[in-house]
Every structure is written in C-alpha cells, then in structure tokens.
Amino acid sequence: MRADDGQCVSIGSEPHYEEYSMQQNANDNATAPLGLTESQWEAICALRPADEAISPTAEGQRPASIYFSEERYKAEIEQLFKKVPLVAAPSCYLKPGESLAQDGYGIPMLLTRDKNGVVRAFVNACRHRGSKIVEGNEPVASARLSCPYHAWTYATDGRLIGIPRPETFPSAKKCELGLVTLECYEAGGMIWVGMDPKEKPGLLEGSDQLHADLEAFGLHTMHMYGRRTYDLKANWKFVMEPFLEAYHIQRLHADSIADMFLDVPSVYGFLGHHQRQTSGKANFSPDLLKGNIDNLHKYITHAYLCFPNTVVITSPYYMSIMILMPRGANRTVVDYFMLTKSEPDSDKAKELFARSFELIHEVFGGEDFRAAELQTAALGNGNSGVETLYFGGLEEMITPFHESIESFLDKPES
Ligand code: FES
Ligand SMILES: [Fe+2]
Numbered sequence: 001m002r003a004d005d006g007q008c009v010s011i012g013s014e015p016h017y018e019e020y021s022m023q024q025n026a027n028d029n030a031t032a033p034l035g036l037t038e039s040q041w042e043a044i045c046a047l048r049p050a051d052e053a054i055s056p057t058a059e060g061q062r063p064a065s066i067y068f069s070e071e072r073y074k075a076e077i078e079q080l081f082k083k084v085p086l087v088a089a090p091s092c093y094l095k096p097g098e099s100l101a102q103d104g105y106g107i108p109m110l111l112t113r114d115k116n117g118v119v120r121a122f123v124n125a126c127r128h129r130g131s132k133i134v135e136g137n138e139p140v141a142s143a144r145l146s147c148p149y150h151a152w153t154y155a156t157d158g159r160l161i162g163i164p165r166p167e168t169f170p171s172a173k174k175c176e177l178g179l180v181t182l183e184c185y186e187a188g189g190m191i192w193v194g195m196d197p198k199e200k201p202g203l204l205e206g207s208d209q210l211h212a213d214l215e216a217f218g219l220h221t222m223h224m225y226g227r228r229t230y231d232l233k234a235n236w237k238f239v240m241e242p243f244l245e246a247y248h249i250q251r252l253h254a255d256s257i258a259d260m261f262l263d264v265p266s267v268y269g270f271l272g273h274h275q276r277q278t279s280g281k282a283n284f285s286p287d288l289l290k291g292n293i294d295n296l297h298k299y300i301t302h303a304y305l306c307f308p309n310t311v312v313i314t315s316p317y318y319m320s321i322m323i324l325m326p327r328g329a330n331r332t333v334v335d336y337f338m339l340t341k342s343e344p345d346s347d348k349a350k351e352l353f354a355r356s357f358e359l360i361h362e363v364f365g366g367e368d369f370r371a372a373e374l375q376t377a378a379l380g381n382g383n384s385g386v387e388t389l390y391f392g393g394l395e396e397m398i399t400p401f402h403e404s405i406e407s408f409l410d411k412p413e414s
Pocket of ligand 2: 242243248249253368
C-alpha cells in the first residue's frame, strides 16, 4: 500500500483484446448453408464416401518422458499455459450480475459479468489479507463482492469500494487496492483468460476463424444444461489425445458409441495451432449435402482443439466443451460442460438431455479418461522402460498437437 497519490486506473478500462460483440454472427457468407462458415462448409464438402477412404500412413512418435517428466510439466505451465489465452468457462455459464470462482487451473480465478454483459477476470484473493472472496465453484448472483473475513468490498469491475472502520487504515488508498486483474476477453461463446497476472497473452493466430466457427454453431447463445468436474490421475496430453484421433473409437468404445462412427479418416484443418476435425458419421453420404439437411449434426461430427487445452465436440442435440487443466505431471482436472440449444421444454427433451448427459459420462469419463489414467498408471512413475510412444496414420493429428506445444518450449525434447 502506498501513501502517495499514485495514478489510479480503473480496472477493465483498457481491454488488451479487441472487443467482440456477443451478437455478432460470424456466418454472413450466403454460400455456406445451415449457419456454417464458408470454411466449415468447404471441409464438409471434402468428406468422401466411406468406401473411397484411403488409409492414411503418416506416422509419428514422441518420447514417453514428455508425459511424466516434472521438468517438462513445469516448462509447459511456465512457457505455454502462462503465455496464451485459456478457456475459463463457456460464456453462457455466467449471466449478467453473476460471479464465478474457477479454481481448476490451480490459481484462484474469479470471473464477473456486470449488468451490461461485460466479463472481467481477477485473482480471487482479497487485497487486505488475502482471503478468497467468492467461494464455491458455481455462478452466484453478486452486485458486489464482499470478502468473508473482514468485509472489504469490491465492485464487479474489481474496484475496492468499501473498508469497514476505514479510519484504522489512514494510509490506505482504495484506488490502489483493487483486485488483481487477469487478461480476459470473450469470443466464440467462451471466456478466455490469461492465468498469470504478469502476462498479457495475445490472441493466437487462427483464433478469428475458430471463434467464427464456434459462433456459427451458436455456442454463444446456448443454454448451460450441465457440468461435471473430473479429477484425473493422468497427464493432460494423454487426456487430450483421444479427442484428436478416431483410431480408438472402434476399439475403446466398442460397447458404447462405435456403431455410430466409421473407421475412416476425418477431414482435418488447422486454424493456427487450433485444430478442426470434420467427420462423417456412419449414416453420412456426400449425396445428403445436395438436399436440405434438417440437422447437420446427426450426420457430421465436428471436434475442435482450442489450443492448447480445450475441446469442443458437436452432437445432434447438444455441444460438449471440455477444459483440461493440468495440475501436475500426473494430474488433470477436467471441467465438462454440456450445452443445449435451449432449456428442455418437454418430458421428451428432458429425458433425451438427461440420457445424453449420462452417456457422455460413461463414454468420456468411463472410457476416454480411463484410457488416459491407464497410460499414466503404466508410465507415470518413469520406470516403465517404455521410452517411445507411436502414432499411426489414423492418429496423424496428434503429432501437430505436440509440435504446437513444442513451439512454445525452450527444450521441447525434455
Ligand atoms: S482478508 Fe479480506 S477483508 Fe480481510
Ligand atoms: Fe473417444
């Protein structure tokens, strides 16, 4: 606390990022039907019939140590996660006038949305003696934020607005004791935050197209149906990888969703470090694209890697968002969110959504996440003797994922 009259800058007054309108509809290109971006439509049109599929042969490999080395984990946090914008929550999870504590990244984040819809992010720590201010992990209505310890009170824009018994702090200048800010912007239906208060991470190349794609799906206007948090004994890259390849679907998911998909390559696209997979389901045929499709998501699945750690997957009646938050070389917290177009408005819709929510838990939780835990259980102590892991042609997008990570690291091989 300084006694002199320092320059006071109102928190949130100088956004580092471009402003994005929540109303903006990225898809104003008339040639792409069904509310898609032109880029999404081009990828869909590139899908071939299953019997014309060519088996891809691009192989890759990486040292097993990148999944359990403590040194590598620390480098990923310091040189990657602290340097890029990260998804903290889907936009629709935080309504005007609400605040939300997000602890998944291992630092206490606090998100607020003011009455005008503007989202901000702070470190969730009081400037008096450091208590967490907003507790729990669900959105709470809060016109102001009052610390539970001695009731120092902050506005949702982070300004300190109240100190009980202020005469006992004669040198305190409220304008210097606002909440510590984190870089924050909203785009593509998600709230992106920089996790290090000392950094101001800028938009990654390709993010504009990523945001446009996700907004074309209406992600920014959807309804938050449900959330589940998983605390996994697994390296975050092991958790990510099944969402970058379809090779495992007929095997790992043999008893659940395998029938809905084919063992063929998808159409892959790079949006900078972000990735887009466009996959025809078992019922897809290119002829379908000549007619009117009632619900594209019944025939085509889109999976996005929002680099580095968030996955968005489309389904006929809902969208899945998964934020993978590394907490150690062998630990990842996953926040899963299921978004629907609107609240269920009939018993049929209620049953459908509830069944989907459970199916996701069984498939992602019980199968994909389990595989990541099995890998970590086998390799995580570093003594397995397995030194190299291999990726085949149907896993070809895993290698560019690693290349993207490595491009941020001083010593990528460690
Ligand atoms: S620690 Fe927050 S008011 Fe004292
Ligand atoms: Fe899977």
